[in-house]
Amino acid sequence: MQNLKKEKWKKVIRFIRRKIKVNAKIKSALPEFRVVINKSNLYVTAQVLDLTGNVLACISDKWMAAPTKTERALLAGQSLADLMKKKGIEKATFDRNGYLYHGRVKAMADGLRKGGITL
Numbered sequence: 001m002q003n004l005k006k007e008k009w010k011k012v013i014r015f016i017r018r019k020i021k022v023n024a025k026i027k028s029a030l031p032e033f034r035v036v037i038n039k040s041n042l043y044v045t046a047q048v049l050d051l052t053g054n055v056l057a058c059i060s061d062k063w064m065a066a067p068t069k070t071e072r073a074l075l076a077g078q079s080l081a082d083l084m085k086k087k088g089i090e091k092a093t094f095d096r097n098g099y100l101y102h103g104r105v106k107a108m109a110d111g112l113r114k115g116g117i118t119l
Contacts, residue, residue: 019098031093035080035112035119037105038097044073044104046080048092057083073104077111084117091118 026034030051038045048057061069061076084092094112099105112119 015098022096022098026093026095029093033084033089033092034095035092035117036095036097037099037108039099039104042069044069044076044108046076046108048080048084048087048089056087056089059083070104070107073107074111074114077108077113078115079111080108081112081115081117084112085115089117094119 032051033056034049036047036049038047043060043062045058045060047055050056057080059076059080061072064072064075064079066072066075084090092112094109096105096109101109109119
């Protein structure tokens with residue numbers, strides 16, 4: 001990370017600070033289940049974790065059929081909601097993992113809400 005230019009370094013530091021702040025707020029509330037989002041340039045993945053950190057369900061938008069990445073994230077959120085309902089999970093906390101709440105992250109949350117999960 002030492003070879004990064006000053007502007008990129010500042011951007012990385014802001015992301016890390018945001019991630020620490022978001023995780024501290026969520027974990028201090030001790031939610032029974034949390035949905036953790038991970039994002040790459042191409043795909044969005046989500047995992048449902050319990051209090052001990054065990055993965056109960058996971059999904060990726062890699063195999064969703066939609067013309068845009070945002071629509072794929074919406075479909076993935078709805079599919080994850082179906083998986084969660086099968087496991088008996090009706091309520092979870094949304095952990096955006098330091099990412100800003102817009103675009104694909106927001107679409108994933110909207111898909112979960114459309115699927116009937118309370119966030």
